[in-house]
Amino acid sequence: MLMTLVLTRSYSGNLMSLLAVRHIPEPYQTLEDVVKDPSVTMIWKTKTIYVTHFRTSTSGIFREVGALEQKGRVIHRVAADIRDAFDTLVRRGDHVLLDVENSIFNRMTQDFSQTGRCDFYKTKAKYFRFMYAMVGQKDSLLIPAVSQR
Template sequence: MLGLWMLTTLVLTKSYAGNLMSLLAVRYLPQPFQTLEDVLDHPSVAMIWQKYSKNEEFLRGVQFGMFREVADLEEKGRLKFHTQTQFSKSLDTLVRTGDHVFVDIDTTVKNLRAIDVSKKGRCDFYLSRDGFLPFSSSIISQKTNPIIKGLNPRVIALTESGIFKYWLQDVPNFTRCNNVPKKVALSTTLSFTNLWGVFVLLAGGLAAGLVVWSLELLNLPNKKSSWKTT
């Protein structure tokens, strides 16, 4: 009985010590999707692309290569097209659950993340290291429009000065989550939920001892009678 109790105590003590150490351990934040191939190879993750965009048109017409594989995912239910007005809701529901990813231009995704950070106060999303789509913006007019000659150099000057990029990034918390750490040291304050094992161990030991002591008392008269008989 004593050996069994010592073995049980040892196992519970080691488990409890490991639980306390895990509260102070370094936790790694997973970032599994860094390339488009990572998403393609994951059978349970769907992509969200912008609806009514040049990217959707490109996927509809691509004939071979990696983007052809992406387009084929629509038949499997792993490719969805949402409008920009749906992006915020999709981010807060589908992407937050971990089974959807956004594929769009860098600025759009960062704007969505910045808005979410302003609401939640924390960085819940990360951007992949690799880029998949080119970004292009332009002003479209008729070929015979006389203002084109004067507009072109001004647009080039604004682009080279970075004013377009500044306008697109003029969102609060736009750069707050650019360098999200992959590992974070977290410490949790001790509470009853962390210490309940100590009390269970103490109560279990007292209960087991009480049961053994009661059995010894009940068995004591039988021993005395056996002594007198002999």
């Protein structure tokens, strides 16, 4: 009796959680998945170091991603237009946005705040390292203070 009770309770709990939480399919977990799927188009932010890196790579996955541009599977958007592309093209499901993690996270949180739904996901794989830097005048008195920190 006790074993039946435990199995019944665990099954009903699992069934309830499966029915209560909406499932979002995650077909792309790596850049290889995107390269292999001919139905998806990538969105790149225009004039970034990453675009240059894709175009000049001579081997590996970044070369394959760069080759997608010649195949017509890449569209470029300036930073101001990324939000509209995110809301329309990526939401539609046939485009993926390739950007730095903090930018993707900010877009996802803004969308969730506005809609109350979680319609997007980001992969666990990390490809870009985003370094923050501050540029100052060569002989500025602020340079030693900034360099310390």
